Amino acid sequence: MIKKRSTLSFFIPRRWSPRQEMKSYFTFRNYRRVWLILIVSLALTCLVPLSIITVTHQRIVDRAMNVERILRAERVTSNARRSVGNFLAERMDALRFIVNEVDYEKLSRNDQLENLLKNLTVGFGGISDLGVIKEDGTQVAYVGQFNLKGKNYHNEPWFKQCMASGQYISDVFKGFRGVPHIILSVKAKSPSGDFFILRATLDTAKLIQTVRSYQISDYADLFLINHDGIIQTPSTTYGDGQQKILFNVPAYSARTHAFEIRDLKGRPFVLGYAYILAGETKTPFILIDLKQNAPMGTIWDQSKIKAMRIFYVSVFVILLIVFLSSTYMINRLYMSDSIKAHTLKAAEHKSQLASIGQLAAGVAHEINNPLAVINEEAGYMMDLISMGDSPPDNAELTEHMQSILDSVERCGTITRQLLFFARQFDVKIMSFHPADIISDVLKFFKKEAEYRNITLTVDVSPRTPVIVSDKGKFQQVFVNLINNAFQAMEDSGKLDIEMSPMDPDFVCVTVRDTGCGIPDENLSKIFDPFFTTKGEHEGTGLGLSITYGLMQKLKGKIDVKSKVGTGTTFKLIFPLNIEGESKS
Amino acid sequence: MCSITKPYVLIIDDEKRFATMLSKRLSLRGYLCEVVYDGESGLEMLPRHPYKVVVLDLRLPGLSGEEVLERIKIEQPDLPVIILTGHGNEKERQVCMGLKAHSFLNKPVDLSALVTLFETIIGSESTQPTEGMIES
Numbered sequence: 001m002i003k004k005r006s007t008l009s010f011f012i013p014r015r016w017s018p019r020q021e022m023k024s025y026f027t028f029r030n031y032r033r034v035w036l037i038l039i040v041s042l043a044l045t046c047l048v049p050l051s052i053i054t055v056t057h058q059r060i061v062d063r064a065m066n067v068e069r070i071l072r073a074e075r076v077t078s079n080a081r082r083s084v085g086n087f088l089a090e091r092m093d094a095l096r097f098i099v100n101e102v103d104y105e106k107l108s109r110n111d112q113l114e115n116l117l118k119n120l121t122v123g124f125g126g127i128s129d130l131g132v133i134k135e136d137g138t139q140v141a142y143v144g145q146f147n148l149k150g151k152n153y154h155n156e157p158w159f160k161q162c163m164a165s166g167q168y169i170s171d172v173f174k175g176f177r178g179v180p181h182i183i184l185s186v187k188a189k190s191p192s193g194d195f196f197i198l199r200a201t202l203d204t205a206k207l208i209q210t211v212r213s214y215q216i217s218d219y220a221d222l223f224l225i226n227h228d229g230i231i232q233t234p235s236t237t238y239g240d241g242q243q244k245i246l247f248n249v250p251a252y253s254a255r256t257h258a259f260e261i262r263d264l265k266g267r268p269f270v271l272g273y274a275y276i277l278a279g280e281t282k283t284p285f286i287l288i289d290l291k292q293n294a295p296m297g298t299i300w301d302q303s304k305i306k307a308m309r310i311f312y313v314s315v316f317v318i319l320l321i322v323f324l325s326s327t328y329m330i331n332r333l334y335m336s337d338s339i340k341a342h343t344l345k346a347a348e349h350k351s352q353l354a355s356i357g358q359l360a361a362g363v364a365h366e367i368n369n370p371l372a373v374i375n376e377e378a379g380y381m382m383d384l385i386s387m388g389d390s391p392p393d394n395a396e397l398t399e400h401m402q403s404i405l406d407s408v409e410r411c412g413t414i415t416r417q418l419l420f421f422a423r424q425f426d427v428k429i430m431s432f433h434p435a436d437i438i439s440d441v442l443k444f445f446k447k448e449a450e451y452r453n454i455t456l457t458v459d460v461s462p463r464t465p466v467i468v469s470d471k472g473k474f475q476q477v478f479v480n481l482i483n484n485a486f487q488a489m490e491d492s493g494k495l496d497i498e499m500s501p502m503d504p505d506f507v508c509v510t511v512r513d514t515g516c517g518i519p520d521e522n523l524s525k526i527f528d529p530f531f532t533t534k535g536e537h538e539g540t541g542l543g544l545s546i547t548y549g550l551m552q553k554l555k556g557k558i559d560v561k562s563k564v565g566t567g568t569t570f571k572l573i574f575p576l577n578i579e580g581e582s583k584s
Numbered sequence: 585m586c587s588i589t590k591p592y593v594l595i596i597d598d599e600k601r602f603a604t605m606l607s608k609r610l611s612l613r614g615y616l617c618e619v620v621y622d623g624e625s626g627l628e629m630l631p632r633h634p635y636k637v638v639v640l641d642l643r644l645p646g647l648s649g650e651e652v653l654e655r656i657k658i659e660q661p662d663l664p665v666i667i668l669t670g671h672g673n674e675k676e677r678q679v680c681m682g683l684k685a686h687s688f689l690n691k692p693v694d695l696s697a698l699v700t701l702f703e704t705i706i707g708s709e710s711t712q713p714t715e716g717m718i719e720s
Contacts, residue, residue: 039609368691369599369671375606375692403601451643491648 010019011323013330018341024339024553031330046318054311058304065300066260066270069291073258073272077289080214080222081274083255084287088169088278089212091124091184091202093288096167099188099198107132107141107198114143121308126206129180133159133197144201145299146177159184162197171284172204172225172233180204208233221290225249241559247271250286258289308452348546366414366447370407372378377404417443431468431579434507435460438497441478445486450490461500467507468577473550480547481511481570488515488568502573505580509572526560554578590616592638592704596626596652596689597668598644602691606639614646621649627655635663636706637686639698642669642676653683664705668693 016032017023028034098107100117106112117130129144137154153159162168162185170183185199207224211233215222224232229249235242239266245262252256258272272289275282377400384392417440434457442456447454484493494514504507518526528547551558553574562568593615597603606618617632618688621625623644638656642649653665664686669676677688687701 095655118650251639364671364672372670372691372693373602373605376609376695378603379695380609381607383609385611403605406600445641450645 011327013327013334015334018338022341022345022390024549025344026337027333027340028337031334034333035330037140038329039187039322042322042326043319046322046342047315050311050318054307057307061300061307067318068300069261069270070258070272073270073289073291074218074256076214076222077258077272077274077287078152078256078290080211081287083214083278084211084224084285085276085278085283086208087126087207088184088276088285089281089284090188091120091127091200092167093279094120095184095186095198095200099186102133104188104190104192104196107196110141110143110149110294113141117143120200121464128203129201131199133199135163135195140196158185159197161185161270161369162199163195163522167281169278169281169283171230180520187492194398204233204300217291219292221288221292222283223288225288226284227286230366232285235288235290243286267302282499323401344546344549348549366412370410374404374405377401377407428472429468429470432471432474433464433466433467434474434509434574435464435499436479437475438499438509441475441482445482448486449495452486452493454486454487454489454492455494457494457496459496459498461498465500465501465503465508465576469574470552470580473554474574475545477550477554477572478511480550484543485511485513485515486567489513490515490516491580505576505578507574509574510569510570511572512567513565517566518560518562519564523562527558586647590614591702592633592700593617594626594629594633594635594638595619596623596638596644596649597641598622599641599670606695609695610664610699613695614704622646623652623655624651625650630656630659630663637702638663638665639668640665640668640685642672642680650679650683653680653685657684666701668698684714 006583013035014030017030018026023029033289035056077427078138102116104113107116110198113130113132115259117127120127129142129146129148129385131148133140133153137152137153137156139149139153142149142151148527157527158168158170166185166187168185172180172182174180181204182202183199184202185197189194190196211222211224221237225245226250228231229245230242231238231245233240235245238245242259242543245426247261256272256273258270260268261271262268270291272291274287276285276287277283339440343413346516381392381397384396439457442458445456453576482495487493489495495511496510498512500508526544528545548558555578557573559570561571587592591614594596595607595617595710596694597619598621599604603619603621610617616633618629618635620629621628622648626640627647628636640649640652640656644652647655648667649667656663661684665684667677667680667685667688668689668691669689672688672690677705686705689698
């Protein structure tokens with residue numbers, strides 16, 4: 001029956017860490033960490049550029065949108081400015097025309113003035129009354145809703161300004177009548193040589209209507225302020241009354257301007273403004289166009305929304321792929337490591353057996369020789385009994401039997417050594433002197449060294465302490481290295497082993513041979529599993545790899561230096577206490 | 585007169601007790617044995633007697649068994665040399681047979697088989713090498 005995999009298993013690896021005893025064979029100890037690193041690095045690699053592109057795109061769109069808003073605000077403000085300016089200029093021109101074309105005498109008469117007001121209302125609209133004021137400030141004629149004839153304006157600021165500059169446009173104020181209005185006035189000379197002023201009151205409704213006609217969006221707010229920042233026409237942002245705007249009054253400029261601002265409440269706007277001129281006459285008005293940073297509903301907004309949608313979908317797809325691929329990779333890596341670990345463990349076991357076998361083969365010669373002696377001694381005694389002319393005397397027989405016993409003792413010694421040695425492979429952590437182990441190992445190479453005339457030198461510093469380690473693994477490291485050295489050396493070679501304490505917590509052992517050496521290009525590979533320079537049937541390529549693995553298990557380090565034709569030196573560093581080392 | 589017919593055998597082996605006992609047992613079987621314990625001495629002994637066969641160990645102090653075999657074959661190419669070693673592996677066997685050793689035997693050896701081999705060698709006019717390893 002096929003086991004159905006849950007959806008979650010595609011996103012989370014099946015195994016996080018190997019069993020304790022197998023950990024040393026695996027590439028990583030904690031695959032969860034590797035998985036997380038893989039996910040984060042892959043996600044960052046994909047998402048960072050995508051985010052940068054998206055943010056950059058959004059900024060470009062925002063900038064383009066702002067430029068568009070600013071340009072639009074400038075256009076609207078400029079158009080509205082012309083209209084408002086023309087509105088005021090037309091009415092000022094009408095007043096100038098009247099004072100130039102109509103005699104002062106006629107103007108001083110209410111009936112004449114009324115006709116003029118009618119004509120102005122029909123022609124221009126928005127003018128609610130007309131008055132003629134003498135140089136002393138007395139209103140000599142007035143037509144309109146209020147009874148203002150005879151009122152004296154001598155002390156009114158507008159009167160003084162008009163007398164001084166010849167014309168005057170007031171800002172919006174309520175004055176005596178309590179209704180918002182604007183005063184337009186022009187100064188003229190009567191035939192008697194006295195000055196007089198023709199004053200018109202402008203209803204603000206028409207002006208407001210003119211301004212509002214340019215307000216084409218819910219997010220735009222067009223209104224007038226005076227030079228003190230007091231609102232003159234209703235503002236959707238700041239109200240209808242005579243409040244002050246919540247931003248600084250823009251500096252005077254003859255041109256229209258637009259830019260981004262934040263008001264005192266922190267709200268962002270695009271501000272377009274223009275100082276209003278009525279023809280050549282300065283007015284107290286500044287046209288303000290405030291645009292909120294609201295969605296423009298344009299192609300820019302759509303582009304932004306589309307880009308964000310693509311971004312979110314991409315992030316989702318990338319994360320999905322990153323999770324799937326990382327989990328798949330970690331699962332595969334774990335599986336591959338697991339196979340490698342089991343292979344290495346099996347190879348290590350085989351190597352142990354092989355090293356015992358190798359030693360056994362080495363000692364076979366030593367056993368066969370005493371066996372051959374026993375064989376010949378026993379045979380000779382048989383010969384004496386069966387072929388001799390007389391029975392052999394006891395002394396002669398005793399000599400041969402003693403020789404047999406000596407030979408048996410020789411065999412026994414050798415087999416005991418071999419058994420003791422083989423048992424060490426099962427020994428776990430214990431206390432021992434490293435020199436003793438090396439001495440035991442060298443016993444098995446002694447005869448071969450003699451036969452091949454190889455000089456063995458062991459130099460142990462008297463300060464070398466007892467160590468606490470895995471004796472079996474320690475022993476196997478030296479079996480492998482000395483075996484390797486013997487294979488690398490020709491007859492009459494030299495093998496030096498030096499041992500000394502290193503730092504307070506370590507022991508250093510160097511194994512130096514005068515073998516063929518290792519070429520530089522192979523030096524970095526000699527600890528790789530299955531790397532061998534020997535023939536197909538001469539070496540497994542596992543010896544040094546297993547030695548490397550053993551050194552890791554012993555929490556030691558192994559380093560190699562070699563020169564072709566001169567020899568190889570292995571430097572091994574062991575902790576004094578493998579358990580203390582592991583705790584630290 | 586009898587001694588003239590006895591064949592000379594040279595035993596070269598550093599295992600002194602073994603070489604001595606082998607020599608004694610072969611002497612009981614009618615061979616005249618000379619025993620030396622290293623290769624150099626063996627080579628020195630060669631011209632002294634008309635040896636019919638040489639029994640040679642491989643692991644010797646000084647000159648190795650292979651070197652001694654090579655030198656014997658240079659000086660007396662027709663002299664049969666039997667290799668008798670405590671640890672004869674296939675590689676060493678091939679090397680020795682390549683150097684024209686007559687036979688390659690492992691210790692401990694069955695003396696009767698060894699004597700039979702001697703008789704075959706001495707009885708035969710030809711001293712062609714025997715193929716393969718004779719197990720004791």
